[in-house]
Amino acid sequence: MSEVVSFxxxxxxxxxxxxxxxxxxxxxxxxxxLVDALGxxxxxxxxxxxxxxxKGRTFIAGADITEFGKPQKxxxxxxxxxxxxxxxxxxxxxxxxxxxGGGLEVALACHYRVAARDAKCGLPEVKLGxxxxxxxxxxxxxxxxxxxxxxxxxxxxPIGATDAKAIGLVDEVVEGDLVxxxxxxxxxxxxxxxxxxxxxxxxxxxxxxxxxxxxDKARKDAAARARGGKAPLRCVDAVKAAVELPFDEGLKRERxxxxxxxESTESKALRxxxxxxxxxxxxxxxxxxxxTTPVRRVAVLGAGxxxxxxxxVFANAGISVLLVDREQDFVDKGLGIIKKNYAATxxxxxxxxxxxxxxxxxxxxxxxxDGLAEVDLVIEAVFEEMGLKKEIxxxxxKLCRPDAILATxxxxxxTNEIARSTSRPGQxxxxxxxxxxxxxxxxxxxxxxxxxxTVVATSMKLARQLGKVGVLVGVCSGFVGNRMLHxxxxxxxxxxxxxxxxxxxxxxxxxxxxxxxxxxxxxxAGLDVGWRIRKGQPRPPPGARYSGAVxxxxxxxxxxxxxxxxxxxxxxxxxxxxxxxxxxxxxxVAVSKELGIERRKVDDHEIFxxxxxxxxxEGAKILDEGIALRASDIDTVWINGYGFPAHRGGPMFHxxxxxxxxxxxxxxxxxxxxxxxxxxxxxxxxxxxxxxxxASLDAGRGA
Ligand code: 3H9
Numbered sequence: 001m002s003e004v005v006s007f008x009x010x011x012x013x014x015x016x017x018x019x020x021x022x023x024x025x026x027x028x029x030x031x032x033x034l035v036d037a038l039g040x041x042x043x044x045x046x047x048x049x050x051x052x053x054x055k056g057r058t059f060i061a062g063a064d065i066t067e068f069g070k071p072q073k074x075x076x077x078x079x080x081x082x083x084x085x086x087x088x089x090x091x092x093x094x095x096x097x098x099x100x101g102g103g104l105e106v107a108l109a110c111h112y113r114v115a116a117r118d119a120k121c122g123l124p125e126v127k128l129g130x131x132x133x134x135x136x137x138x139x140x141x142x143x144x145x146x147x148x149x150x151x152x153x154x155x156x157x158p159i160g161a162t163d164a165k166a167i168g169l170v171d172e173v174v175e176g177d178l179v180x181x182x183x184x185x186x187x188x189x190x191x192x193x194x195x196x197x198x199x200x201x202x203x204x205x206x207x208x209x210x211x212x213x214x215x216d217k218a219r220k221d222a223a224a225r226a227r228g229g230k231a232p233l234r235c236v237d238a239v240k241a242a243v244e245l246p247f248d249e250g251l252k253r254e255r256x257x258x259x260x261x262x263e264s265t266e267s268k269a270l271r272x273x274x275x276x277x278x279x280x281x282x283x284x285x286x287x288x289x290x291x292t293t294p295v296r297r298v299a300v301l302g303a304g305x306x307x308x309x310x311x312x313v314f315a316n317a318g319i320s321v322l323l324v325d326r327e328q329d330f331v332d333k334g335l336g337i338i339k340k341n342y343a344a345t346x347x348x349x350x351x352x353x354x355x356x357x358x359x360x361x362x363x364x365x366x367x368x369x370d371g372l373a374e375v376d377l378v379i380e381a382v383f384e385e386m387g388l389k390k391e392i393x394x395x396x397x398k399l400c401r402p403d404a405i406l407a408t409x410x411x412x413x414x415t416n417e418i419a420r421s422t423s424r425p426g427q428x429x430x431x432x433x434x435x436x437x438x439x440x441x442x443x444x445x446x447x448x449x450x451x452x453x454t455v456v457a458t459s460m461k462l463a464r465q466l467g468k469v470g471v472l473v474g475v476c477s478g479f480v481g482n483r484m485l486h487x488x489x490x491x492x493x494x495x496x497x498x499x500x501x502x503x504x505x506x507x508x509x510x511x512x513x514x515x516x517x518x519x520x521x522x523x524x525a526g527l528d529v530g531w532r533i534r535k536g537q538p539r540p541p542p543g544a545r546y547s548g549a550v551x552x553x554x555x556x557x558x559x560x561x562x563x564x565x566x567x568x569x570x571x572x573x574x575x576x577x578x579x580x581x582x583x584x585x586x587x588x589v590a591v592s593k594e595l596g597i598e599r600r601k602v603d604d605h606e607i608f609x610x611x612x613x614x615x616x617x618e619g620a621k622i623l624d625e626g627i628a629l630r631a632s633d634i635d636t637v638w639i640n641g642y643g644f645p646a647h648r649g650g651p652m653f654h655x656x657x658x659x660x661x662x663x664x665x666x667x668x669x670x671x672x673x674x675x676x677x678x679x680x681x682x683x684x685x686x687x688x689x690x691x692x693x694x695a696s697l698d699a700g701r702g703a
Contacts, residue, residue, distance in 0.1 A: 005033025007040045013186045014040070014047035014089075015179070017054070023061035024054045026102045028073040030064075031080050034106075038083055038091075049186040050091045052084075052110060053179055058097025059119070060106060065128065065271055068262050077102050077134040078251070085109040085197055090189050094182035095119045095170065098158065105132055108139040111195045113170040114185050115161040116178045121169055122158025128274060129231045129267030129647060133258030137238035138250040139198035144168050146210050146239065150218050153235045199247045207243050215240045227513040229647040231270075234261055265657055269649030272695075273639055276632035276650070280471045281460060284629070290457035293403060295465075299324055299375045301392065303334025303365065306409060307381035309437030312338055315362040316438065317466045322375065323365045331365040338363060341438070372399045377462075379431055381409040384533075389413065390421035397422035405455050407431040408446075411482055415448045415475045425450035429459055432479060433468075434641045435525075442641030443468040444479050469640045474627040480619075481637045483627075484651070487618040490677070491610040492518040493547040497592050499599040500607060502568040503580045508607040513645025518611070519568035520578045521643075522551065523561035527568075531555035544675070549591050554584070610670065613663055616655045620681035623652075623694075630701065631694035655684075656693040664688035 004020040004027070016037040018024045026034075041050045054060055063077060084091050084106065093099070093107035095115040100122050107113050107121070115121070123132045123140065131137060132153060141149035144167045152159065164170045174181030203209075215236055222232035234257045241253040261267050282288075298314050300307045303325040311334075314321045325331045339360060345351040364371075372378060378400060380392055389408060396406050406428045408418050419425035430446025443463045447456055456472065463470025473479045478486055492505050496519075506517020516524065534548045554567060561567030562576060569578030592599050619634045628634050635650020648654050655663055664680055671678035687697060 003033075004029050005037050007037040009044065009047060010183055011187070012046060012048040012190060013183050014044060014050045015183070016041060016050060016052050018052070018060055019055035021056040023058055023098075024056065024103070025061060025064040026077055026080075026106070027064040027067065030060075031075050031077060034080050035075055035083060038087065042087060042089060048089060049190040050087065050089055051094055051179075051182050051186045052091060052106070053094045053182070054097065054103075056097075059093070059095045059099045060103030061098050062101030062103050062124075063134075065274065068271060069268065077105070078255070081106055081109040081134050085111075085199065087111075088195075090186070090192065090195055092182060092186045092189070094174075094178055095121065095161075096178050098122070100158065101125050101132065101136075102134050105134040105136040105139070108136060108143065108198055111197065112172075112185065112189060113164075114172045114174050114178075114182050115164060115170045117161055117173055117175060119161045119164075120158040121161070121164045122156065123153050124156040124158065126154060126156040126231045126235050127270065129229065129264060129270040130261045131231065131235045131238050131254070131257055133254060133262070135251055135254070137235070137254045138242045138247060140169075141205050141239055141242045142201040142247075143198050143204070145204045146214060146243065149242075150214065150236065150239050153239060154218060154222050154232050205243045210243050227515070227645050227647070228511070229266055229513075229645075230264065231261055231266060231647070265649075266647045269647055269653055269657075272632065272649045272653050273635065273646050276636045277469050277640075279630065280469065280633050280636045281464065283456060283460065283472055286453045286456050286460075290453050292458040292461050293376065293405070293454060295319065295376045295405075295458065295462050297375045297377075298322070299372050299378045300381055301325075301378065302381035303330050304381065305337075306433065306435060306437060307379075308334045308338050308341075309435065309439075310379055310381055310409065310433050311363050312341065312359070312438040313433070313466050313468070315359040318362070320362045321364070322371045323363055324369065324372075325365075325367060328367055331367060335363065335365045369395070369399060372396065373401065375400065375404060377405045377407060379407045379409055381433075384410060384412060386413055386417065389418050393418050393421045393428070397424060403427070405429060405458065407459075409433055412478050414477075415446045416450070419448045419450060426452035427455055429455050430475075430479070431459060434481075440641055441467070441469050442481070442637060443470045444481060444637065444641075445470050445472045446475060446479055447472055448475055469636060471633050471637050472629060473633075473637075474625070476622075476625065476627050480622055480628050480634055481641050483622060484615045484618045484634070484638070485642065487614040487677075488611050489518050489522070490547040491614045492607075493550060494545055494674075495602055495607055495610060496550055496588055497545075497547075497595060497597055498602055499592075500602040501580070501585060501588065503578075504602070504604070505607055505611070506578075508604045509611060512608065512612075513648055515643035515645075523567035523569055523571075523578060524576075526561050526563060527551055527555045528560045545677075549595060550588055553587055553591055557587075559584075609666055612651065612654070613666055613670070614678070616651050616663060617667055617678070617681050617684060619652055619655075620684035620687075620694075623697075624681055624683035630698045632698055652694045656695050660684060660688040660693060661691070 006017050008015055020030050041047050091110040092112040093110040096119050098120045099107050104121050123136050125132050148167050161173045165173050218236045226232045238254045238257050241250045297320055299322040300311045301324050303323050311321045311323045342356040346356050408430050415430040419428035429451050432444035434440035434442050445459045460470050502519035506519050509517045540546050559566040565571040570581040622628050631652035634652050638644035638650050639646050667680040
């Protein structure tokens, strides 16, 4: 008997327990253990019904993702599942925590399913670029009907036990002790025959009754949402097979589609993203047992868009917040916007009024700094001005408890310099939220040269508690995300000066899968922001290109983007869709002329390579300088903070897909054509020469 699956008997019920924590993934040892345990249960004459349970915090959260891409070892999951379904003794799955992917597929093949009230069931394979590959696409529609099965399989979103019961996915919701309730249920069905098997249910997949338009619509919706990803479409095709083919043929079709998917770059990318997010939480010199301090009371300085959004993040996580600003008007305005944001969520039915009231109640607006002496963490979210920040940190140093964490939300400024304005640089850290802070998942956690390990560990833990993906980065201008965004945006603008138009640049990048192109993104963020920053900076020396020329001209004309209905595009009232604007084209042509640039036809390929490779090159420099710990951390930043398409894995993953030698060769060509900004990173050059990848670099560093 394998250690990860055990068997024991409770009177007439044989209990098979999976114990492969943390999530009871279906590794080869678990699959073998399940086969062996079933054999024992069937051979035991005393056993009249069999119960399958998971030990620890969950039932079974799916196939073992680390095994994908490696030669598959027997028994396959499909084989294990077929044995459970064929058992002549009834098998009951007792679900707590999550039954996900292959875990739910095992449960679907059991004859009955019972669930704890807070259990969740789902087929999230699509989020890994896959489809359920062990019968889920054939059994679920037979059990719950095609529309609901399509919903669950194409979205990948899990449903709760109550909903699962309502749609016929589980037979009973157990209150109180799950195993005791499930044993009683199993004893109750022990002698019932015939055994209900999902494979035998035909009514829900009767071809004459299922509207074929359902699949056309599902395909269309999936294509619109997938931004070029194919997995959702494969999911639709597999469910369609449940209607068009007999069960065993449908299983074969599902298998073919699954094998195609598992080999796809899309799935490799999404698996990289899954593990990348989890690896980001691990800091080599800050072990998991590093002490942390509790964060129960927080103050946010600055009640503007950013400060208000940050206050909401804490209130959402049940933490009370003091929202502090200089004048009562600013405080009131900030609180007003917060309430409006929550009310919008309530009106969409995504938040109850009671929950909104509780969250609003956790935020106290004030102009007084008195309460700061009590808080565990202060986050400064005022203007990006070093003098102001230093003054604030000097004051905080005097007011706050010695163990309080002093954080800055700066997106560009030197966190070390800010820390030096206090007597406790070890307690200072950057917590860089992304706008809108209550929506964006990314949190760059900026470690200064003196930041203590306790403060790093507390911040990483806090990120998780807030539902954010925390990525630890080092100090440099723009940290990881904005520093790379700068090179990406620079190339987009230079291409426009040379002959492209905003709509062409944006189309190239949205076709790749970006949520928005760089020009539409600038319009959303506001062209005035970059313009004001550039005004305070020295112009590039003669001979060097200045990428801000078009943006400056538009901003000087009051075209600040969406908020003025005009920027790189024009906007119809009440509509955020960017419309190409002939006036902008004339401005761009004029700017090119003033700069002495003869406009030329820029092809899409050049746009893509220059925007993407400049960013990858900067990412390699960031990695080489130790600003990011791993290439996968850079990908995690870009996917969670900048709309990089997850199914492309992030810029560094994409670089590996293209091949570093090819990228390096192009960087050298661009260096010859466009100058110093294209100097290839020494790291990228070395990896290309040695035939290595960013992934191999991460693996070599134990990431
Ligand atoms: C599938 O089932 C295909 C089948 O249809 C067909 C097959 C033929 N495998 O997320 P956490 C690790 S595809 C391996 O921090 P939480 C994870 O990396 C699969 N490892 O915990 C982490 O490791 P570490 C369909 C896995 O409580 C640790 O477990 N299923 C797997 O926040 C803890 O994870 C899914 O897509 C796995 N399947 O969330 C579910 N899952 O500690 C994927 C987790 O070293 N999993 N690990 O960093 C999840 O969504 C979340 O992990 C879950 C728990 C919600 C379960």
